[in-house]
Amino acid sequence: MNVALLDRLPSPVRAQLHDRRIELPPIAALVEADEDEPVLLVGSYASGEANPTSDLDLLVLTKRRRRRRRPGTTNHPSIFGDSFDGQVGDLPVNIEYVSQERLHDIAQVLAAAAETGGVDLPNLQGLELRLVQRVHGGIALAGADELSRLRAGLDLDTVRSAATALAFVGTLSLLEDTTVLTGPTRELMCRGAAESLLVSAVNAFGPVTHDGKHLVSRAARISALPDVPLVFAHAERLLFSDRLPLDEAREFILDLAQELFRSFADPRCPSRVTGMLDPFVPTWSWTGRGF
Known part of the structure; x- marks a missing residue:
């Protein structure tokens, strides 16, 4: 990922990283994203709830599936995609890759519930709620226009x-x-x-x-x-x-x-x-x- 995108991190986050002597280029080196794929800061740093043990969480909404493991990271794949853990200094960094198809699947569930006038209860479980929360609450570092389109489908x-x-x-x-x-x-x-x-x-x-x-x-x-x-x-x-x-x-x-x-x-x-x-x-x- 282009390190310049990390300049879009909120100033309080950049100040926290600076205080911990965390450089931005090693963080960018852990992320692989196509030019047209949204990249978001998510999790505790995005919501302002980070503590000294918090990961720096980045979410890439992918358009195509491919191997994206960077050297020195560990993977814990799920039905929603791949999640890689790395380390920059004393900062844990998590990069999650989720296919935009997953968002479309959730959007269809929500649309079907809306057709009943809101009486049907969509059975959204933890991972699905977590994903929607991250998409809506995340801070766009890249792909802001595409992100807006994806958000519009998630009521x-x-x-x-x-x-x-x-x-x-x-x-x-x-x-x-x-x-x-x-x-x-x-x-x-x-x-x-x-x-x-x-x-x-x-x-x-x-x-x-x-x-x-x-x-x-x-x-x-x-x-x-x-x-x-x-x-x-x-x-x-x-x-x-x-x-x-x-x-x-x-x-x-x-x-x-x-x-x-x-x-x-x-x-x-x-x-x-x-x-x-x-x-x-x-x-x-x-x-x-x-x-």
């Missing part, structure tokens, strides 16, 4: 709606498991339900979040906003609710879930959450709550 409102709804459905499903299972599996299900509820809340009021890495810090930032659901104020107790007596934990999670469900009508939330959840509401009669 972020539908993605956030699906991420919110899927996590909420997961909360109630895992919590129902606690009514029939025994420990320690029961406690694991309780913990999973609590985390899923916080993921649902963050997706509703914040950025697309697919795992626990930035969950607590994002929830803390949202808690400072006016008139947000109580789940944010009680995030720490929620995440450790499996340490409470089971009946108390279950009622605590259900109280927060019921309030969050009502808050999905808030205009700050993605618009299709309630419609995607409607088919599931009858299955929650076991809670005795009015969802």
Whole structure:
């Protein structure tokens, strides 16, 4: 990759690299991209959430598949493409290559859901949510026009709606498991339900979040906003609710879930959450709550 493209890194990122005495040419040497392929800064450095252990993450949206391994890097391929890990000084660098066909596949799923008026719930899993989040939240270093075209096919409102709804459905499903299972599996299900509820809340009021890495810090930032659901104020107790007596934990999670469900009508939330959840509401009669 042309090292000049790294001059487009945000100034705070360049300042961080400079402070760590990280040179740009060795980073550019790890990346192989065609001239017309978008290259993005993604991950923690793009979102401003980097810490001293964070990788510098770069994403290349490829138009053709070919071997791109650079000397000194290790690969962990997936169904979405190739991901190479390298090292520049004390900085881990990750370069991910994902075919634009994968984005088109996700776009088709979203389009099919839109045809139903937003009632169908796209079953977007972690890797798919991660990819969409990176494409929409990444900072273009190359191929900005092509990136804009690709982003247009990934309706972020539908993605956030699906991420919110899927996590909420997961909360109630895992919590129902606690009514029939025994420990320690029961406690694991309780913990999973609590985390899923916080993921649902963050997706509703914040950025697309697919795992626990930035969950607590994002929830803390949202808690400072006016008139947000109580789940944010009680995030720490929620995440450790499996340490409470089971009946108390279950009622605590259900109280927060019921309030969050009502808050999905808030205009700050993605618009299709309630419609995607409607088919599931009858299955929650076991809670005795009015969802």
